Amino acid sequence: MANSIWKSYPKLGKKLDLTTDFIHQEVKIQNLDISKMIVDLTSGGKMLRPAFFLLFSDFGTTKKTTQELIPLAASIEILHVATLIHDDVIDDSPLRRSRPTVHTKYGRRNAIYAGDYLFTLYFELISRNLQHNTDILLNALSMKKILVGELDQMLINFNVDATTDMYFKEISGKTAELFSLSAKMGAIVGDSSQEVIERCQNIGHDIGMAFQIIDDILDFSSTSQTGKPVHEDLKNGVYSLPYILGLEAKNQKLVAVLSKDHLSDEDDNVATQIVLDDGYLDQAKRIAREFTDRAVLEIEKLPKNHNQVILKNVVKKLSNRIK
Amino acid sequence: MANSIWKSYPKLGKKLDLTTDFIHQEVKIQNLDISKMIVDLTSGGKMLRPAFFLLFSDFGTTKKTTQELIPLAASIEILHVATLIHDDVIDDSPLRRSRPTVHTKYGRRNAIYAGDYLFTLYFELISRNLQHNTDILLNALSMKKILVGELDQMLINFNVDATTDMYFKEISGKTAELFSLSAKMGAIVGDSSQEVIERCQNIGHDIGMAFQIIDDILDFSSTSQTGKPVHEDLKNGVYSLPYILGLEAKNQKLVAVLSKDHLSDEDDNVATQIVLDDGYLDQAKRIAREFTDRAVLEIEKLPKNHNQVILKNVVKKLSNRIK
Numbered sequence: 001m002a003n004s005i006w007k008s009y010p011k012l013g014k015k016l017d018l019t020t021d022f023i024h025q026e027v028k029i030q031n032l033d034i035s036k037m038i039v040d041l042t043s044g045g046k047m048l049r050p051a052f053f054l055l056f057s058d059f060g061t062t063k064k065t066t067q068e069l070i071p072l073a074a075s076i077e078i079l080h081v082a083t084l085i086h087d088d089v090i091d092d093s094p095l096r097r098s099r100p101t102v103h104t105k106y107g108r109r110n111a112i113y114a115g116d117y118l119f120t121l122y123f124e125l126i127s128r129n130l131q132h133n134t135d136i137l138l139n140a141l142s143m144k145k146i147l148v149g150e151l152d153q154m155l156i157n158f159n160v161d162a163t164t165d166m167y168f169k170e171i172s173g174k175t176a177e178l179f180s181l182s183a184k185m186g187a188i189v190g191d192s193s194q195e196v197i198e199r200c201q202n203i204g205h206d207i208g209m210a211f212q213i214i215d216d217i218l219d220f221s222s223t224s225q226t227g228k229p230v231h232e233d234l235k236n237g238v239y240s241l242p243y244i245l246g247l248e249a250k251n252q253k254l255v256a257v258l259s260k261d262h263l264s265d266e267d268d269n270v271a272t273q274i275v276l277d278d279g280y281l282d283q284a285k286r287i288a289r290e291f292t293d294r295a296v297l298e299i300e301k302l303p304k305n306h307n308q309v310i311l312k313n314v315v316k317k318l319s320n321r322i323k
Numbered sequence: 324m325a326n327s328i329w330k331s332y333p334k335l336g337k338k339l340d341l342t343t344d345f346i347h348q349e350v351k352i353q354n355l356d357i358s359k360m361i362v363d364l365t366s367g368g369k370m371l372r373p374a375f376f377l378l379f380s381d382f383g384t385t386k387k388t389t390q391e392l393i394p395l396a397a398s399i400e401i402l403h404v405a406t407l408i409h410d411d412v413i414d415d416s417p418l419r420r421s422r423p424t425v426h427t428k429y430g431r432r433n434a435i436y437a438g439d440y441l442f443t444l445y446f447e448l449i450s451r452n453l454q455h456n457t458d459i460l461l462n463a464l465s466m467k468k469i470l471v472g473e474l475d476q477m478l479i480n481f482n483v484d485a486t487t488d489m490y491f492k493e494i495s496g497k498t499a500e501l502f503s504l505s506a507k508m509g510a511i512v513g514d515s516s517q518e519v520i521e522r523c524q525n526i527g528h529d530i531g532m533a534f535q536i537i538d539d540i541l542d543f544s545s546t547s548q549t550g551k552p553v554h555e556d557l558k559n560g561v562y563s564l565p566y567i568l569g570l571e572a573k574n575q576k577l578v579a580v581l582s583k584d585h586l587s588d589e590d591d592n593v594a595t596q597i598v599l600d601d602g603y604l605d606q607a608k609r610i611a612r613e614f615t616d617r618a619v620l621e622i623e624k625l626p627k628n629h630n631q632v633i634l635k636n637v638v639k640k641l642s643n644r645i646k
Contacts, residue, residue, distance in 0.1 A: 031474040086439060090432045109413045109477075112435065116409060117470050119442050124463040133450060136459060140447040147440050151354040154432075 003046045016047045019073045049076045049182045056186030075125035082118035142181040149173020158237030167244045176208030203298045210291035216240035245280040292319040326369045339370045342396045372399045372505045379509030381630045398448035405441035465504040472496020481560030490567045494535040502531030526621045533614035539563035568603040615642040
């Protein structure tokens, strides 16, 4: 069953269920461990990226059938899950949002193979279901941007000289690119005009930027069962936007704490308090809102269509996670 | 400079040098660690797969220019290096043929990213340089077979019931598929007839099978500086063909040793002696020869061309590694 965020949109929810079914069919391979693992990882998620792909496919001159759309919607989720799996192995953190990460649960070996297998499946679905080489190349280039974004992350890790420019460049690749690709591919397969394709791509990008920043803010505000803040990422030198804003402002207290070789729980508390007191969290929230507002404004400029309303509601719902 | 195995073929050597240069240009990315690592890994190798691609591209009706061939030759080597890097991380073995493995030298994090980045680059080069979607799909399906071959390896690991069928299926994907793809892609871009394309594909497959079996035999016969056999793979439950032949023959002494939870150096010696005494090594050599002979026979059936001689010489040179 599709995630509850789609309950007001049963038609879309149905298509997302079909997309999940399609993925599960595709990963029925002889290696049951890998097969089960991927089925597990692609069940019950929000399926945001395929949803955006489907929603944006409706603004052009051609109405593609569900059957034509599903493999491409699936390919996007598959690429997403592949990068997620490898990210978790690379970060080597045991938990993601208080839940065991993929490689902790299934072993590193399976996790690397599963990621590779999904990259391959993505490549297959793309080349099987897109008619123009230019569209296939566009996917390859997006995948490259995502990878480069992840590599850029290494330049920020443990770097107290990190700037918002570096951060925006990183998340623009790491997160926003796939949202942007989903929207653009939707517009392309729906035979939208070049102007609409570019608008969709930009909207996707802004939605993705907002999504990552909101994720950063949620991570910052998350607490363990004992009510204490848990900033696993911070201790691993992965700075989210609220910290980056403080570092860019050359906040000397924050720079001093984060320059330590090893961060204690007390250091974490001190850094948290600085971010709260000096307004960096509020500033991050304002930036997220700017991306969301621009996305909504641009959605309104799309050709008149019922999906505009859905898109705006979904974007607002995602941004309300931090209200 | 191209590897010494090409010294009798300076024209081919020159093209392989250009292929290496092309790869090094493509991986000039901001992340210098990854960039240097890939340059290192793609320098001085035999470049067998690109060489076969180039050699097989000459049997059709169209002579493609070097400039047209290089990016595709590079893409094949890039896919090869990507799988190699991830394999080493997955096996987690510190050494490959007495040299430190990629992740030991560069760190696991860099190794996973570098592999992913190379998969992406492969995908990009393929979609940028192949005109027909069917040829792109063919590459995607080959990549999938390679991955599935690697997954099949898990079914053999530590499995004393492993059979030669399982082994051939595994190496058919893991190793032979990429040789087969190189030959087939060469034939396709050279506009060969369907019959020649299929012949090239089969020749590539047989060369690849022989190559892997010979590698297995070399591994079996390798000794440390103190002259002792070093069977890292065996201790990790990775059985090469000489052992598989003994296991399939239900050699009870061999089954008993390999069924142990942990193999001591003495166990390794015992297993080695069984393989030698009971003729499994010789049997493996015969099988390698069969694949080589069939490849040579089929090369002779290709359209008359100077490259036939080169191909036969290279295949014999590779098979002479175990004489």
